[in-house]
Amino acid sequence: MPKVSIIIPIYNVEKYLRQSVDSAINQTLKDIEIICIDDCSTDNSYEILKEYAQKDSRIKLIKQSKNQGQGVARNVGLVQAQGEYVMFLDPDDWYELDACKRAYEKIKSGNNDFVIFDFYEYIDKNGKKEVANYRTKPFKEFANKSEFDLKQVSANFLNNSYVWCMIFSRKFLIENDIKFAELYLCEDVPFLMKSIVCSTSVNILEEPLYNYRIRKTSSSFKVCNLGETIEARKIGLNIVLNSEFRDIYIEKYINYCVLILTEWYNSFSIKKGDKQQRYQMFREFFLDFFENYGSYLKEESYEYKILMRFIQHKNYLGYAISRFNARIFSINKSFDCKRKIIKILGIKLSFKI
Numbered sequence: 001m002p003k004v005s006i007i008i009p010i011y012n013v014e015k016y017l018r019q020s021v022d023s024a025i026n027q028t029l030k031d032i033e034i035i036c037i038d039d040c041s042t043d044n045s046y047e048i049l050k051e052y053a054q055k056d057s058r059i060k061l062i063k064q065s066k067n068q069g070q071g072v073a074r075n076v077g078l079v080q081a082q083g084e085y086v087m088f089l090d091p092d093d094w095y096e097l098d099a100c101k102r103a104y105e106k107i108k109s110g111n112n113d114f115v116i117f118d119f120y121e122y123i124d125k126n127g128k129k130e131v132a133n134y135r136t137k138p139f140k141e142f143a144n145k146s147e148f149d150l151k152q153v154s155a156n157f158l159n160n161s162y163v164w165c166m167i168f169s170r171k172f173l174i175e176n177d178i179k180f181a182e183l184y185l186c187e188d189v190p191f192l193m194k195s196i197v198c199s200t201s202v203n204i205l206e207e208p209l210y211n212y213r214i215r216k217t218s219s220s221f222k223v224c225n226l227g228e229t230i231e232a233r234k235i236g237l238n239i240v241l242n243s244e245f246r247d248i249y250i251e252k253y254i255n256y257c258v259l260i261l262t263e264w265y266n267s268f269s270i271k272k273g274d275k276q277q278r279y280q281m282f283r284e285f286f287l288d289f290f291e292n293y294g295s296y297l298k299e300e301s302y303e304y305k306i307l308m309r310f311i312q313h314k315n316y317l318g319y320a321i322s323r324f325n326a327r328i329f330s331i332n333k334s335f336d337c338k339r340k341i342i343k344i345l346g347i348k349l350s351f352k353i
Helices: 014-025 045-055 070-080 099-110 137-142 155-159 170-175 188-198 226-241 246-269 275-296 302-312 316-345
Strands: 004-010 032-038 059-063 085-088 114-123 129-132 166-169 202-214
Touching: 004 014, 004 045, 004 070, 004 099, 014 032, 014 045, 032 045, 032 070, 045 059, 059 070, 085 099, 085 170, 099 114, 099 166, 099 202, 129 202, 166 170, 170 188, 188 226, 226 246, 226 275, 246 275, 246 302, 275 302, 275 316, 302 316
Parallel strands: 004 032, 004 085, 032 059, 114 202
Antiparallel strands: 085 166, 114 129, 114 166
16 A cells, blocks of 8 residues: 555646656655546647656556546546545646655654645746745644644634645545545535544644646636536535534635635626626525525624625626725725824825925
């Protein structure tokens, strides 16, 4: 049994694939297997993978019969995996050379269900590289413990939706039937939410082991189906609602859903296409969302006000006007505040034109 299985879903990434696979085969921990699932690439990715597989027997190469997205590809990898632990690598990213060794030692020593580690963010456009520790930050107070229960932790951990900065016990995944959603977008959200609610022992490693490439052409920035991010959040929400985490984290998770979906909507609304159609899709989701979960939101909260803006306006024009009015109000309120401060301090200002 290999110590670690690395699962890599691949689709049309020939430009970055060699760097990614090289980082896996050159790991200081040699007792690993590398499972590459080609999701019907139309570029030279599969040929590159065949070249590597011929040279390194640790590589298992699987070619899908049709393109089905990262969720399906990763699930295929999980079925094939034989390692004691599982890690995930995206084909346009790469590991630090001791990533598997350091992650394996950490999770093995604590006998944890999973471990979260830091990573580097690499801007493809300018080559800028910085350490990102916001995934481990919610767990800082537990950093020196060998294990801890997520029920002890602030609900801020809910924004940890990347599986590639984690190592998982394969036994834990099998016993709890944890799989990826069969989606093209946000397929990791339900996977991680179920991991969270099923876990009894987790840990963090405050070392950057992964290089996350930020590029405009990655699948994260493409809209295959706007409904998929909504579907992923619905699945994640139901997982929380049907778990013992419900009363502890439901308000926080609902707030997070509102914010993240609004962010998605705003990023899409500036692109070409039918704004009204996109708006209607999100509005219908939020109407259903409010009917089922609105009681968990506080009326004075920022998230509640965002939700109401979608619900109250039946068309995109009304929503856009309400956003404009809200901004004007915010600006006026800011000016009023400054005027009061100036009056209190007795400052005299003169303006010349």
